[in-house]
Amino acid sequence: MTKYIIRRLLAAIPVLFGLSIILFAFIHLLPGDPAVALLGQHATPELTAEIRAQLGLDQPLWQQYLAYLGQLLHGDLGKSIITNRPIIDEFLLRFPGTVELTVGALIFAVGLGIPLGRYAARHVQGFGDGMVTVISLLGISIPIFVLGLTLQYIFAVQLKWLPASGRLDPRIAIEYHTNFVLIDTLLDGNIPAFFNGLSHLILPAIALGSIPLAIITRITRASVLDVTNEDYVRTARAKGLSERRVGGRHIMRNAWLPVVTVIGLQVGGLLAGAVITETIFSWNGVGRWTVQAIQDHDYFVVQSIILIFALIFLVVNLVVDIGYAFINPRIRYA
Amino acid sequence: MATVAAPRARRAEARASRGLWRDAFNRLMRNGPALVGLFFITVFFAAAIFAPFIAPYDPIAGSLADRLQLPSAAHIMGTDLQGRDEFSRILYGARVSLFVAVGSVIMALIMGGIAGATAGAVGGKVDNVVMRIVDVMLAIPGILLAIGIVAWLGQGLPQIMIAVAATNAPIFARILRGSLLANREVDYVSAARSLGASRSRMLFRHMLPNSLTALIVAATLALATAIIDVAGLGFLGLGPADPRTPEWGTMLTDATRFIRQAPYLIFFPGLAIVVAAIGFNLLGDGLRESLDPRMKR
Numbered sequence: 001m002t003k004y005i006i007r008r009l010l011a012a013i014p015v016l017f018g019l020s021i022i023l024f025a026f027i028h029l030l031p032g033d034p035a036v037a038l039l040g041q042h043a044t045p046e047l048t049a050e051i052r053a054q055l056g057l058d059q060p061l062w063q064q065y066l067a068y069l070g071q072l073l074h075g076d077l078g079k080s081i082i083t084n085r086p087i088i089d090e091f092l093l094r095f096p097g098t099v100e101l102t103v104g105a106l107i108f109a110v111g112l113g114i115p116l117g118r119y120a121a122r123h124v125q126g127f128g129d130g131m132v133t134v135i136s137l138l139g140i141s142i143p144i145f146v147l148g149l150t151l152q153y154i155f156a157v158q159l160k161w162l163p164a165s166g167r168l169d170p171r172i173a174i175e176y177h178t179n180f181v182l183i184d185t186l187l188d189g190n191i192p193a194f195f196n197g198l199s200h201l202i203l204p205a206i207a208l209g210s211i212p213l214a215i216i217t218r219i220t221r222a223s224v225l226d227v228t229n230e231d232y233v234r235t236a237r238a239k240g241l242s243e244r245r246v247g248g249r250h251i252m253r254n255a256w257l258p259v260v261t262v263i264g265l266q267v268g269g270l271l272a273g274a275v276i277t278e279t280i281f282s283w284n285g286v287g288r289w290t291v292q293a294i295q296d297h298d299y300f301v302v303q304s305i306i307l308i309f310a311l312i313f314l315v316v317n318l319v320v321d322i323g324y325a326f327i328n329p330r331i332r333y334a
Numbered sequence: 335m336a337t338v339a340a341p342r343a344r345r346a347e348a349r350a351s352r353g354l355w356r357d358a359f360n361r362l363m364r365n366g367p368a369l370v371g372l373f374f375i376t377v378f379f380a381a382a383i384f385a386p387f388i389a390p391y392d393p394i395a396g397s398l399a400d401r402l403q404l405p406s407a408a409h410i411m412g413t414d415l416q417g418r419d420e421f422s423r424i425l426y427g428a429r430v431s432l433f434v435a436v437g438s439v440i441m442a443l444i445m446g447g448i449a450g451a452t453a454g455a456v457g458g459k460v461d462n463v464v465m466r467i468v469d470v471m472l473a474i475p476g477i478l479l480a481i482g483i484v485a486w487l488g489q490g491l492p493q494i495m496i497a498v499a500a501t502n503a504p505i506f507a508r509i510l511r512g513s514l515l516a517n518r519e520v521d522y523v524s525a526a527r528s529l530g531a532s533r534s535r536m537l538f539r540h541m542l543p544n545s546l547t548a549l550i551v552a553a554t555l556a557l558a559t560a561i562i563d564v565a566g567l568g569f570l571g572l573g574p575a576d577p578r579t580p581e582w583g584t585m586l587t588d589a590t591r592f593i594r595q596a597p598y599l600i601f602f603p604g605l606a607i608v609v610a611a612i613g614f615n616l617l618g619d620g621l622r623e624s625l626d627p628r629m630k631r
Contacts, residue, residue, distance in 0.1 A: 018470030026486055141611040143562040145569045145586060146604035153597050268475030275478065276566055280590070290478075291570055294485045306482050310473040 004325055008318055019310055023303050024068050028055065030299065038081060040297045077304040082296050087304045090289070096179035097167060097285030101277065102270040104205030109212035110263060116213075117220025117259075118247070124225060132217060139214025144273050148207035148280040155203060163200050165282035172196055208277040212266040219262045223255040230254070257328055264320030268313040361624035368620020374613030382428040391419035393426040393580045402596050411602045415588060420599065423580040424606050430574065430581045431610065434495050435560035439553055441499035446506025447549070453507065454514030454545075455537050465511070471504040477566055484572040491574055498563050502556045509552050513545035520544075547625040555618035558611040565607050582607050 030037040035051040056064045071078065077087040120132035156164035167181050168174065172193050177184050182201070185194035227233060228251060236250045271287075278287035286305060293301035362368050381388070391409075396418030405412040411420035453464040471479065483497035517523055518541065526540050567573060568583025577584065582603040589599035 014466045015469045015473055018466060019473060022470060022474075026482065030486065137612065137615060138608075141558065141615050142604075142608050143566060143611070145566060145583070146600075146607060149586065149590065149593065149600045150604065153593055153600065157594055157597075272475040272478040275481065276569065279570060290481070294481065295571060299485070302482060302485055306474055306478055309475055309478055313475050314473055 001325065005322055008321060012314055012318065015314065016311075019307065020069055020072060021065070023307050024065050026303050026306075027299055028057075028061070028064055028068075038297070038299055072307075077307075078300045080293075080301050081298050082293075082301075087301055090301075091286065091304065091308065093179060094284060094286045094289050097181075097283060098271070098274050098278070098287060100167075100180055100182060100201065101204055101208060101274055101283060101285060101287075102267070104201045105209035105270055105273075105277075106212065106263070106266070108205050108209035109216055109266070113213045113216030114220050114259065117217045118224055118252070120217070120221045121224035121228065122247075129221075132221065136214040136217045139210045139217070142210065144207050144210070144276045145280055147210050148204070148277060151203045151207055152280065162203055164203075165280075167197060167200050167284055168193065169196050169200075204277050204281040204283055207280070208270060208273050211269060211273065212263075215262060215266065216259065220255065220259050223258045224251055227251050227254045257324065260324060260327075261320060264317050267316045268309075271309045271312065358621075358624045362620055365620040365624060367616045368624070371613045371616025371618075371620060374609050375617060378428055378432065378610045378613060381425050382432040385422075385425040385429055389419075389422035389425045391422045393418065393422045394578050402592065404596075405598055412596065412598050414585070414596075414599055415592060420602055423585060424582070424602055426580040427582045427585065427603065427606065428610075430491070430579060431561055431564055431607075434491055434498070434564045435557055438495045438498035438560050438564070439502060439556050441495060442502035442506055442556065443549070443553055445499065446503035447510060449503070450507035450510030451514065451537075451542065454511035454518075455533075455541070461511070464507070468504040468507050471500065472508075476501060477563055480563055480567060481570065481572065484567055489572060489575045494564055494567055494572070494574075497567070498560050501563065502560065505556070506549060506552060509548050510545055513548045514541055517541045517544050551618055551622040551625065554614055554621055558614035558618065561607060561610050561614070565603075 027038070028034055033048075034055065035048045035057060036043050038051055039047055052058065056067050059067075075088065077091070079085060080087055080090060083090065116132050116135070120129040123129050152164050155162045163169065174181070174185055174190060174193050175188060177187060181197040182194060185191075185197055233246060233250050236246045241250075274285060275287035275290050277283065278285045279291050282288070286309075290302065290305050292298075293305070385393075396413065396416045398417050400409075400413050400417035401415055403409055403413040403417075405420075409419050409421065411424060414420055414423065449464050449468065453461040474482070479501050480494075480497035483500055484493055487493040487496065523536060523540050526536050531539070565581070565583030565586070568581045568585075569587050570583075571587060573579070573581045573584040585603045586600060589596065589603070593600060
């Protein structure tokens with residue numbers, strides 16, 4: 001097992017290395033003079049000179065790269081051109097919002113997708129199965145921004161059941177400890193504020209979770225169908241076990257594996273989707289910050305966000321793979 | 335003896351390869367959902383191709399006097415904030431969407447195809463290097479890579495095309511390499527090898543044609559995501575350089591501020607994107623089932 005983990009960790013190194021080269025190129029090979037491109041209209045000769053020195057643009061390219069790599073290894077992501085504050089601080093301030101959103105979306109997708117998939121597999125080729133197939137087709141075909149705007153119009157503008165945007169009603173003041181609205185309100189025992197935060201989360205989480213929902217439903221259905229035809233399931237039925245026991249113990253236990261892998265793969269899509277979802281719902285997180293940074297031509301911020309999101313994606317999949325190897329010995333020894 | 339056997343073998347070969355595609359086509363024509371998809375795609379293509387003939391108004395020039403009109407007989411989808419006919423803009427938007435999406439998928443097929451074929455056919459160190467590059471590109475999640483590329487290259491349709499292609503190319507490379515590797519050990523390839531077929535003949539005559547089916551399915555499904563991604567970039571303000579260009583995602587962004595007064599400005603472009611995406615998704619699934627009958631349940 002240890003050997004497997006080490007092998008997986010070592011395999012991640014070339015990817016990280018390649019990633020650093022791409023992101024280095026993103027800044028240092030900006031079309032034209034990088035310093036001018038970075039500063040945009042605010043470029044004064046002094047500022048340009050400062051940025052040039054900071055990036056080491058007068059040095060050979062390989063030295064610039066080594067300097068960048070050294071910075072990264074020290075956890076230094078540089079400063080935002082707009083706010084002049086360390087990017088890592090700004091990131092940590094906004095990241096809890098994105099985590100809250102993506103976890104909400106994942107709970108929605110997994111919580112609904114697995115039962116739907118199981119239901120469809122149990123009633124295969126029936127009306128219910130057809131409905132589930134249509135839902136999952138719509139899930140992958142409706143873009144987040146179309147679904148998000150539609151939900152916003154129906155449930156916030158027309159019905160007024162749920163808030164249209166933001167993470168919390170602006171009239172509610174809460175104290176921030178962790179920057180997670182739901183956790184901070186619970187810590188302070190502020191139950192009304194907690195539910196207010198929760199009501200703000202529902203629409204964005206559904207919009208963001210729709211694609212993973214469709215994919216998880218499809219995979220669960222296919223995986224359950226696969227396992228249902230196995231000999232040991234027939235044996236279990238022949239022994240006279242209850243349908244409930246066959247479904248829980250013999251089918252789902254084995255059908256889980258592909259489902260878990262796919263859930264891990266969804267994390268990347270969720271982080272990327274958060275960029276769009278947060279923009280629609282004015283959700284204060286890293287995604288909205290990305291769009292803001294692009295509009296401001298704050299390339300250092302864009303570069304850092306891509307790096308961190310890719311890192312998270314790699315780590316999550318590593319954890320999923322290792323967890324998977326724990327459950328399934330066939331992988332460990334392969 | 336040998337002179338008789340050779341043409342017969344060639345004929346059998348020709349019949350077999352014709353059979354695969356014809357069988358697949360026949361199965362596709364009997365696949366209900368795929369036909370629905372094909373219908374949606376036809377509507378989408380027709381809108382794009384015949385936009386100048388169908389569109390009742392100019393998609394770019396509008397009159398402010400006509401702004402934000404509800405759908406009516408004169409403007410069946412209403413007018414936007416600048417008094418432009420929404421229906422005409424949707425039709426012309428299909429052009430932009432189709433052009434960029436198809437262009438990006440073709441570009442991705444070329445890039446990913448070359449990378450995947452090289453990796454799968456040459457193997458060894460080349461395979462290792464190519465696949466590590468693919469891993470790096472796949473590590474940057476989906477549209478974030480496209481966002482980065484457009485932010486870097488600047489706005490414009492060719493830039494968007496490259497950006498969306500870059501998100502699909504590594505996926506295609508991986509698929510092609512995977513099926514090439516699987517094909518390398520198949521009996522008919524071993525047979526060709528033992529008959530002394532050259533490396534390139536084995537690759538182009540035996541392995542590639544049999545690996546193409548997976549790529550065709552993936553490319554069709556990628557057209558759906560490409561349409562969504564192009565609109566997504568537009569929605570984030572990374573659309574065509576000229577903001578007047580009728581592009582579905584950009585049209586949605588412009589409409590968000592008027593969601594209360596003019597929800598139809600969100601409904602119609604949204605519907606257009608969804609119909610196009612459903613079309614390619616249904617066709618892709620149908621192709622998968624008809625090209626590989628074992629997939630069908």
